[in-house]
Amino acid sequence: MHDAMGLLVLLLLPLAGVSGLPFYNGFYYSSSPVGNGHGEGLFNGVKLVVDTPQETLFSHQGANVTLPCRYHYAPALASPRPVRVKWWKLSENGAPEQDVLVAIGLRHRSFGDYQGRVRLRRDGEREASLEMQDLRLEDSGRYRCEVIDGLEDESGLVELELRGVVFPYQPPQGRYQLNFHEAQQACEEQGAAVASFEQLFRAWEEGLDWCNAGWLQDASVQYPIAQARRPCGGLGLAPGVRSYGSRHRRLHRYDVFCFAAALRGRVYYLEHPEKLTLAEAREACQEDGAQIATVGQLFAAWKFRGLDRCDAGWLADGSARYPVAHPRPNCGSLEPGVRSFGFPDPQSREYGVYCYRPR
């Protein structure tokens, strides 16, 4: 496209004459382009430079965030030039590339899921930052900010990550029961989404170890091993995230890794005189002005609020668990984590309940 436009400008030059600048599509071009300059942002020795932060930006579900992007010319130009700004999200995890926003002057257009949630920041010159509202789990990823000034276009990358916690999930029927679509549904029911490889990898770096293979967002099946051992792929393999590769979304069955965002509300163990059946547990939370917590909420509270309680309680999916932030004797294993008792008989009265109250 650059070459075609360059050619077009060269063809227009004789018509524009030597005194004025050629005008095309809202952009002024230098009347004597220097070299081809593509990718280097050079015109007449002036360079277009786009700045984006090196570090990953962290935010959380429901928050508003600004993805910073500024541009300048080196050496500086005396008067501002009109530019076009384009933001898009890079393709990853099997999701296609997505247009986010295009802005020309004061006009802008946003696309798809981003409509009504994004706009360009306007408080400053050479500002191309993107303001995004009401963040969703799917918003994490890498975004490209492209500034187009006539023939030049330069871009920078912004990486956005939502704070959250990865947890393995098995349904009541047991191990390796979920095809990909059921895996997505299982995570949704836990207030979570299927984790991406990046999210699982970060969780592995933080110590996640799980000996059952689970689906990820790109329909690959993998499992994180912190310490090599015989039943989990053997001693010969180094610790790491091990992959079975891509699997058939409908025919193959595994567990799943879910990703739950950090919470705004509160998860707590309900102080109650007696142990409860599952049905009584649901009711008891409601009577307390809350809801029985999901597995995702319990993991998020454990990870981000340091929820620590040695009493097993019912959760919305019918499992019983308890969160340990500070391991100690007589309270499960010696690693922090959420312990599971699986899916006990719903009529049994051996457990309390964890409730969730949105703020």
Ligand SMILES: *[C@@H]1O[C@H](CO)[C@@H](O)[C@H](O)[C@H]1NC(C)=O
């Ligand atoms: C995000 O911005 C919108 C519009 O400015 C505002 O109404 C909303 O309260 C903000 N949300 C948060 C979580 O700050």
